[in-house]
Amino acid sequence: MDNFLPITNGCAIPRKELPILEFPHFRDSLLASTAANGNIVQFFGYEENGTATLLAVIRKGYDLSAAQCAMPKEFPSLTAENWKFNLFEREIAEQFGIRPLHHPWFKPVRYHANWRGAPDVFGADYQTDIPGLYDYFRVEGEHIHEVAVGPVHAGIIEPGHFRFQCFGEKVLHLEIQLGYQHRGVERLLPTLPFKRLPIVVEGIAGDTTIGNSLCFAQAVESLSSLKVPDPARVVRTIALELERLACHVGDLGALSGDVAFNPPAAYYGRLRGEFLNLLVVLAGNRFGKGLVRPGGVTKIPTPDNVALLRDKIKEVRPEIIQVADLLFSAHSVQARFEGCGRVDRATAEAVGLVGVAGRASGLDYDAREFFPTEKYKMMSPCSYNRKRGGVYSRAWVRYEEICHSLNLAEDLLGTIPEGDLPFPDPNWRLAPDSFVVTVNEPWRGELSHCLLTDAQGKILRYKVKDPSFHNWTGLALALRNQEISDFPLNNKSFNLSYCGFDL
Amino acid sequence: MTTSLPLFLGSLLLLPLLAGLIPKVKAFLTGKKGPPLLIKYYTLIKLLAKGSVYSTSTTFVFRAAPVVVPAVYLTALLFLPLAGMPPVLSFSGDIILIFYLFALGRFFTICAALDTASPFEGMGTSREAFFSVLSEATVFMVLFLFCRLSSSLELAGFFTGSKAINLSRPEAGLLLLVVVAMFIVLLTENARVPVDDPATHLELTMIHEVMILDHSGPDLALLELGAWCKLYFYAVFVANILLPGQVSPAGLRIMAFLGSLLLIYAVIGVVESVTARYKMPMVPKFILTSFAFAFFAAILTLEWAR
Numbered sequence: 001m002d003n004f005l006p007i008t009n010g011c012a013i014p015r016k017e018l019p020i021l022e023f024p025h026f027r028d029s030l031l032a033s034t035a036a037n038g039n040i041v042q043f044f045g046y047e048e049n050g051t052a053t054l055l056a057v058i059r060k061g062y063d064l065s066a067a068q069c070a071m072p073k074e075f076p077s078l079t080a081e082n083w084k085f086n087l088f089e090r091e092i093a094e095q096f097g098i099r100p101l102h103h104p105w106f107k108p109v110r111y112h113a114n115w116r117g118a119p120d121v122f123g124a125d126y127q128t129d130i131p132g133l134y135d136y137f138r139v140e141g142e143h144i145h146e147v148a149v150g151p152v153h154a155g156i157i158e159p160g161h162f163r164f165q166c167f168g169e170k171v172l173h174l175e176i177q178l179g180y181q182h183r184g185v186e187r188l189l190p191t192l193p194f195k196r197l198p199i200v201v202e203g204i205a206g207d208t209t210i211g212n213s214l215c216f217a218q219a220v221e222s223l224s225s226l227k228v229p230d231p232a233r234v235v236r237t238i239a240l241e242l243e244r245l246a247c248h249v250g251d252l253g254a255l256s257g258d259v260a261f262n263p264p265a266a267y268y269g270r271l272r273g274e275f276l277n278l279l280v281v282l283a284g285n286r287f288g289k290g291l292v293r294p295g296g297v298t299k300i301p302t303p304d305n306v307a308l309l310r311d312k313i314k315e316v317r318p319e320i321i322q323v324a325d326l327l328f329s330a331h332s333v334q335a336r337f338e339g340c341g342r343v344d345r346a347t348a349e350a351v352g353l354v355g356v357a358g359r360a361s362g363l364d365y366d367a368r369e370f371f372p373t374e375k376y377k378m379m380s381p382c383s384y385n386r387k388r389g390g391v392y393s394r395a396w397v398r399y400e401e402i403c404h405s406l407n408l409a410e411d412l413l414g415t416i417p418e419g420d421l422p423f424p425d426p427n428w429r430l431a432p433d434s435f436v437v438t439v440n441e442p443w444r445g446e447l448s449h450c451l452l453t454d455a456q457g458k459i460l461r462y463k464v465k466d467p468s469f470h471n472w473t474g475l476a477l478a479l480r481n482q483e484i485s486d487f488p489l490n491n492k493s494f495n496l497s498y499c500g501f502d503l
Numbered sequence: 504m505t506t507s508l509p510l511f512l513g514s515l516l517l518l519p520l521l522a523g524l525i526p527k528v529k530a531f532l533t534g535k536k537g538p539p540l541l542i543k544y545y546t547l548i549k550l551l552a553k554g555s556v557y558s559t560s561t562t563f564v565f566r567a568a569p570v571v572v573p574a575v576y577l578t579a580l581l582f583l584p585l586a587g588m589p590p591v592l593s594f595s596g597d598i599i600l601i602f603y604l605f606a607l608g609r610f611f612t613i614c615a616a617l618d619t620a621s622p623f624e625g626m627g628t629s630r631e632a633f634f635s636v637l638s639e640a641t642v643f644m645v646l647f648l649f650c651r652l653s654s655s656l657e658l659a660g661f662f663t664g665s666k667a668i669n670l671s672r673p674e675a676g677l678l679l680l681v682v683v684a685m686f687i688v689l690l691t692e693n694a695r696v697p698v699d700d701p702a703t704h705l706e707l708t709m710i711h712e713v714m715i716l717d718h719s720g721p722d723l724a725l726l727e728l729g730a731w732c733k734l735y736f737y738a739v740f741v742a743n744i745l746l747p748g749q750v751s752p753a754g755l756r757i758m759a760f761l762g763s764l765l766l767i768y769a770v771i772g773v774v775e776s777v778t779a780r781y782k783m784p785m786v787p788k789f790i791l792t793s794f795a796f797a798f799f800a801a802i803l804t805l806e807w808a809r
Contacts (some may be wrong), residue, residue, distance in 0.1 A: 001585060147622040147707075154704045154716075169626075258708075260700035261779035266533035332697065332779035340782075485625070485783040488705035 003029055004058065004065035009371035012222040012436040015452065019067045026054070026069035027078060033058050034082045039352045039365075042437060042450045045071050045086040045096045046461035047116065052096055057437050057450065062370055066437070071096060077103040084352040087469055093121050107134055110179035110502055115187065139165035139172050147484065151180045155175055158498035166484055174479040174487075179436050181502035190464040195426055202289045204464060205500035210236075210243040211442025213292040215449035218438040220294035223451060225427040231417055232296035232424075237375040238295075238309075238412050239279065239288050241405045244443035246275035248398040248405075249320065251495050255395050256327055258489045259336040264327040267319070267439070274316055281305050295424030303418055315404055324399050331350070337392035341478035341490035344389055351473045355445015356401070357494055358471075360394040362387035367441035379408060394493040412447050432457040444468065444497060466500030510585045510757075515577075518731040519543030521738070521768050528772025543731070550724035558717060561618050568615035569722035575608035576732035583739055584662040586760035587749055593659040598646055599795065601658065602639070605692075608729065609635055623706040627713035629748035630783070634698065634710065637790040638691045640686050644797040648804060662743040671748030680800040682744055687768075687793035689737035691786075693730065696775040698786050708780075738767045 005019050021029070034040065037119040041064065042057040052071035077100035078085040089100045090109045097118030100106070106122075113126045120126075122134070138146070143164050150417035151159035165173040185204055192200060201216040202209045214236060221228060222316060253268025282301055283291035291297050300311065327333055343353065348361035358365055368376040382404035386396040430453045437450045445467030454460040475494045480486060523543040528536020539545075557565065579601045581591045615630060616624040650656060652674075653666045661668050670678060691698045694711030706713055715726050742763040750756040781789055 145622070145625075147626070149623075149707065154706050256779075258703075258705065259779040260696045260703065260775070262529055262776050266535055330779060334780070335785070336779055336782055483783050485708045487707050489708075500570045 004033075004067040006063060006065045006083050007057070010218045010222050010373055010436065010438045012219075012431060014431075015433045015435045018435060020053075021067050021069045023069050023072050023075060026056070026067060027076070029067070030056055030058070030085075031078060031081050033060060033351075034084050036060070037148065037349070039354075040084055040088060040333060041439060041446070041448050042066075042463055042465055043085065043092070044450070044461075044463045045092045045098075046452060046463075047096070048454065048460055052098075052116070054092065055450075056453075057448075059370070059439075064437070064439070066435075071098060072102055074099040076101050079103050079105075083143040083350060083473070084470075085112055086473065090424075097121055105137070107177075108179070110182040112179075112182060116372065136163045136175050136177075137165070137173055139167075141167075143167060144172070149487075151450045153449045160498050162487070164479075164484055164487070167236075169483050169485065171479045171484050171487070174476045176476050178472070178498055178501050181499045183503065185503040186462055186464060190459040192332045194428065198293055204496050204503065205466060206287055208243070208442045208447065208497065208500060209289040210239045210292060211440055211444075211447045212449070213288075214240060214374070214442075215438045215440050215447055215464075217292050217294045219436045219449050219451045220428060220430065222438075223430040223434055224236075224294070225431070225451060226295040226383075226424075226428060227384075228296050229421055231300055234412050234416055234422060235282065235297045235300060236263070237291055238409050239282055239291055240374070240440070240442060241409045241412075242275055242279050242282065243288055245402060245405050245409070246272050246279065247443040247495075248402050249275060251398055251492065252267060252324070252327065252395060252402075254492050255391070255489065256333070256339075258492050259333060261327070261330060261333050264323050265436070267323045271316055271320060274312065278309055278312055281308060290331065293424045293426070295429055296421060298423060300419075300421050301416065306413055306416055310410065313406055313413075320402060320406075324391075328396070328399070334392070336489065337395060338389040338390065340386065340486055341482055341493065342390040343474050343478045345387070347463075347477055348389065348474065351477065352470050353474045354470050355441070355467045356394055356397050356443075357474050358399045358445065359384055360387065361389035361474075365446070367439050367446045371439045373438070373440060375412060391489055430457045430459070444495070444500075445471065464500075464503060466497050466503075468496035468501045471496050472501065507585065507588045507591050510588060511580065511591050514580065514585060518728070518735055519547055521735065521764070522731045524768045525772045525775070528769050529776050532776035534775065540572070543727075547724055550727070551721050553720035554720050555718075555720035558619060560620055561615075561717070564611075565615045565618040565717070566722070568611040569718060569725040571611040572608045572729035573725045573732065575604045575611075576729045576736065579604050579736055580732055582658050583736060584743065585739060586660050586753075586757045587663055587667060587743070587746060588753070590659050591664050593657050596656045597657055597658060598661075602646075604776060605733070606639075606806065608733075610724075611630060612714055615718075619717045621717065622714045622776060623709070626707070627710055630710045632690065633710065634691055634790060637787055638688045638793070641688050641790070641793040641797045644794060644801055645685060648797065648801040651801075652804065658742055667749060669717060669744055669746040669748055674804045675691065677800045677804050678744055680796045682741055684793040684796035684800070685737065685741050686770075687796075688765075689734070690771070690774070691790050693734045693792075695771055696729065697778050697781045698789065701779050708783075722737070738764055741767055 003019055003021055003025060035480055038058050038060040041059050045052055045054050049263060053068050054071050055068040055335035057066045077089060079089050080102050087109055093100055094108050095115050097114035097116055109348050110248040128388045149162040149164055151161050161177040163175045164171050198213060202213050204212045249268050253265045257265035279288045280286055291299060343361050345362040348358055348363055353361060353363060354365060368379060369381045382401055384397055384400055386393040432453055432455050434453050437448060439448045441447060447466045447467055450463040451459060452461040478490050523540050527537045527540055582593060582597050582601055584590045611808040613628045616628045649661045649668055650666055653660050694701055699710040699713060703709060713782055742760060746759060750759055
């Protein structure tokens, strides 16, 4: 790791400072670091003036570091040595048409032709519109049966294909294939006029609007040296927490609904609405669209609105606690949640789980604490009492985070000063030939955006990495040797993003 | 016969109302307004007005089920004594016919589901077949007991006449065990919580709902009608046991019968609100519990039956 450059979350640096390594060194360093509790924050390729480069950002403890290397035509796969690289490597292969040799499970991630017009490494011609026309892992035997679910589902959820290999009701293997919502976000963003960027970024994943726009805004602020007024930082932090509260509360209700336990499902469904309404007060939109902009926020709540927010939080807190008591103390619910879909700590570490799922398995990584941005430096960390990695733990971690976020939001509300702020200036410019990576912790887990600018200060490469990119593997592993009828419950307990993954 | 035919026809008209009572109770207990009480009538009219969609991979088997299923359950209802009145039809040994008619209905539902070749429906049928075999054991244990108590082989003999089985009999305490056992069978056979969740949209967890996932329009309406008849049959079976003896004026008896019927539907709604679904491997244990209840009731009443 000595040859990687230590970097800081949300601090732009000139690209020439990034070390360019020889591929063997690059590979060895990545493998050594990930084998010793290092995790991948970003690993992607970009192309400039006909030369393609690989760039990796690694986190280890409280440190971030980055390095790059010239992109080889083919290279010995890193996944063969460490599973954390699986999707990253497949994504690079899909976007740039290069081949990781001896990759143990080499398939497209999203099903599109590569960006360089290179010969396709997967042997697909992309004439038909349906991703998933390739072989799935198969278990064979007389009593083995295969169940294919999706991409069209019975409920109003996003499209994804799930292929189960079952022995009776028991799942031996689950393979998850996404890509049905691929919109080409990463290719689109560099081509847009800057004024449109905040709006498009908000649409990367609708349930993580604040998270994505925060990552984007911090990256731009760093690249264009914009100063963010302190009240704006407070408002952005509160918005991120309200987004977390709405989603976590909704998730607990949905988990309860999945085991057909109606009262918490009904109450939490309503309480989720309360938090969305608070986001309307704060942002003017239920999902917080139009609030976070590079350089600050578009709205500062009036003292009346601050009082309203505070009263509402005071009002819903006891309701949330009472319903949680009902949910977690019902024996029939415990019987469903306990021991269901366990991912033990070693597995979680091996695949690099982040966010709620990671913490439920005993990993203590929370980007708010490890790489604090906005007002998170003053946050007291959340404590977790259930770390056994099952559905129960994932539900309980959410509940603890809800209580923690309520306190955090309440504290921060007290620090909003009176008075209006100037509307953030939308006419920013980006520093040329620079690099920045931003890491935040929206409700699902570590979200990271990475921006590279070219010599003219245009965006050369915009990379988005949703926490789901790590965690879908966790869901597949959680299902091993579980009942297939418990899949929806497990899926809900992870509640991962399809559009954030597909981009 | 003269009074039972109007009762039978009246029941048919009430079926959707009774089925609509359960979601209302559930909604009430979760603090919601819930759908209107007449929702199932609207559903029926809506479905009947629609067209049906058939997959090209299905055959006549798929289309047979919606005809056979309601026919089977309506026939069974003809043999069922309502409010202690003699049923429309009756002959010695009709109980065997009735429960095998149910099996016939299930056979056709299962075949129709398998006919679609959908993996979900395959899983649903396997669960349905397994669980209903288990609940059949309870049913036949109860029938065995009732035959001994009433020395009769017909439903009419069980619930009408001087030896009618209800809570006024000396072995009423043990009959409560049968009530619990038959209520568990009711929940199992009618895909209610905690065995199945009729409200879920999750194909992988469904049992009964997944089997009729491919039926649409009037076909679905007929299957729904069949399901309401089946639920009504089991509810009446339990309600008849709960009657406090042969109350003399027929009007009062009908009121008492309706009261216990409403109670049973309400209790289904309450059960669905206070408990979560069981994990799938727990369901057989739950059903076999009902067998244990019925078995003990049978053993312990041998003394009276003699």
